[in-house]
Amino acid sequence: MADYTPHTEAEIEAMLGMLGLRDLDELFAVVPEALRLGGLDMAPGRPEPDVLARMGALAGSNRANGTDLVCFAGGGAYDHEVPPVTPALALRSEFVTSYTPYQPEVAQGVLQAVFEFQTLIARLTGLPVSNASLYDGAAALVEGLNLGVAAAGRPGVLMSSGVNPSWRSVARTMAAGTGHAIEEIPLADGVTAWDGASERAPGVVVVAYPNYLGCLEDLGPARRLCDDTGALLVVVFDPVCAGILRSPAAWGADVAVGEGQPLGTPLSFGGPYLGLFACGDDQVRRLPGRLVGETVDAEGRRAYVTTLRAREQDIRREKATSNVCTNQTLMAVTAAVQLGWLGSSGLAEVALRSAQGARYCRQALLAVPGVEPLCTAPVVREFALRLPIPAADVVERLVEEGFLAGIPLDHTYGGDDRGLLVAVTERRTREEIDGFAAAFDKAVR
């Protein structure tokens, strides 16, 4: 048996003696006899090296990017550069092993890092307020709907199918409790066909930029729809593409939500990631989750503290519009470090190089006989293709060649089972892309 408790047997005896108890079991005398467990049906504990070996074996049964596979998959999780300095700072144990900053006098490190994160996200989105993070992109979307419906006072949601299908799925799950009426609007040639909407008085309109197919669509129609109906506009943005794209605020977003994984967090099989959430000053009292604000200490020195606490679940209880407590602070700190490392020029360069790689890769793949574009709208880092055979088969074949070819698209995107979503980041070399295109040519035959 192994554990991390420091007690010696003599100390345990002494402590039990002070409590007037004979043994440790007596501590649980209040638990009804019939409920007490003989023991868990589990293997005995193992020393750390054994466990590390076992976990290493499990890890070895996966095919990881970098070592086994060259990554052309995106769909909400991207293989961007994470420099050694980012984990070296963000994974300092003071950040990793602290709790939520309930005592600001000894939590200025996390609080200031989150304040800087909020500032960076505000500058990126053009909106004045960002919270301290949510679980992931889907959670940020759901909170955006909750805020929008509460602000507009109407439960109707018009959601572009250009929003990540997994996130839409999460939104539908949550709507069972909130009663939101979500109408999903299909895409036509990669852009949202708002004309087909039947809801005439939505509370919220949601559109993604770039959308799931990687396409850039004009957000003007969505904004006008909001102006005509009094709905709030929620824009799903990507924090890397935002380095070169028109900001959510410039498009007239009331709320911007996104997935922050591209900002320094490894692919991690999908989590922990980072939900991004920004909004206008007018919505700050409906902001979900934690918010760090600047203030002063008793000596007038600059200090930081979680603020507008009266919004939060532990104070408002059943009247709260969000139940978020634990969030993804460590990933927010990671994003602050990563954006500090990139700066404005680095972020724009990552986005530009990704777009250059995507352009080059798209052209190479479209040169493969039988491969067609699924849509023609402009793209940045990601694009959709229609293949001559089912996309899932192509992905499996290319795994054997050392490539993760992309994410198969579902039928709703108009490619039957032959739609494939391909992402290219600044990390992909010309050699890798050339090799990928050559293997692709064989795989689709």
Added chain:
Amino acid sequence: MTTAKAEKRDQVPPPAAGGRALSAPLLGHGTEPTLFELSQPGRSAWQLRTTGVPEVPLEELVPDHHRREGPLTLAEVSERDLVGHFTRLSHRQFSVDLGAYPLGSCTMKYNPKVCDAVAALAGLADVHPGAPPSCTQGWMELLVELEAVLCEVTGMAAATLQPAAGAAGELTGLLLMRAWHEAQGRPRSTVIIPDSAHGTNPASVTLGGYRTVTVPSDRRGCVDLDALRAELDDDVAGIMLTNPNTLGLFEEQIVDIAAAVHEVGGLLYYDGANLNAILGVVRPGDMGFDIVHLNLHKTFATPHGGGGPGAGPVAVSPRLAPFLPGPRPVRLDGGASAPGSGGQRYGWVTPEHSIGRIHSWHGNALVLARALAYILVHGADGLRRVAQLAVLNANWLRSRLSTTYDAPYDRPCMHECVLSAASLKRATGVRALDVGKRLLEEGFHAPTVYFPLVVDEALMIEPTETESLQTLEALAEAFERIAAEARAPEGPARAAAAPHATPVRRVDEARAARTLVPTFDARP
């Protein structure tokens, strides 16, 4: 937003100090400039891979009206400045690695470093979540194994690993409750919660589309069974309980509570915040619970990251398993013969009546991997010892401190004890908040204060099993010193002014809310 404000944000933030920060450790001294004040235009740290991909101008790649409306200003710093800045920030942060963190209800135990090593394995960290199952068999085996041990620990039949935190687990549980009742023909409309519950419980109830009915605690600090019975009818969807409850007390009548709720067709939800107390001793499933969430970042020692990430898996009894979120990783019984398995042992399956997805992907996977490593190191006996020593430590502290502070419930506690500074406040004016702030300068984190709400001037202390007797003695002495000092002539003033020896002194929270400064650009 006003134009003036918009313009302000587009400017390079003044002053560009160019890295003029104190290099001395800052604990207890000065302030650290923000990244934006360290910024010097033209400076940079980034370096990207040489790719050989043809360069195409931005103008040819992105149409005019899609390009950014103006220059983006983040912060321009060197790598050395970046390292200095975040290292100094880390020196202004208390953590478990630094010292004892007896924050009640949060289970701030030591986080074993072996779990960090697991989370850093490239074969786990560098796997794309959308990769086909042929590439992720190791991950799926890991998740299936974790699900099995969590079910064994809780006495449940199946679990979802998708919820990213405890509150997400609560909402998942309530949506499961709703789906189950709807399948029985009626969704029902209320959920019962004791007055000592965590705030996330009622907030989750509202988001689950239910109305909260609060039942009072009795004088012994447990659910008042008669009051509960009075609220029970066939419109009650279920009850959410924490056991041991937030007072650190075991609900001794749990079997009667379960029978009463089940009698009206309701379900029992177990809030796993306090599971550390009963690991390997008693299981929620055996108590009669139908739905259980676990906080892996509490019970199974995954680090809390300054506020997250956590992981809040939800385990259920057999009748609720068909409603679990999907897709979920499962062992394919048919092996190679299962349709679509491609000869693989693990695949993704969505349960028949699934409530749907609740996470973008598969949950906080690397947190889940850390938790499994922790559980494998401990095994059955190790987990039981965790609970035993957590409860021993809490009772030792309760016993030692209940002569100095009020003990509102004079009976043995479980993994945490709730004391009160009410008498101290009456005698000296020194409040629970002041006691917490004084403790900070004694080198300990403060306990949870003013919670649970049912105790006046509450001090909620959870030492956890990883603190030694010597640390407990030092902590107890600090509590006693603070109380004794409060009764001295200068004591109340000193307590009200605490802390002194911390990176900043007492922080003006009212000003932060009154004059909101949520970003550097909003500074007056």
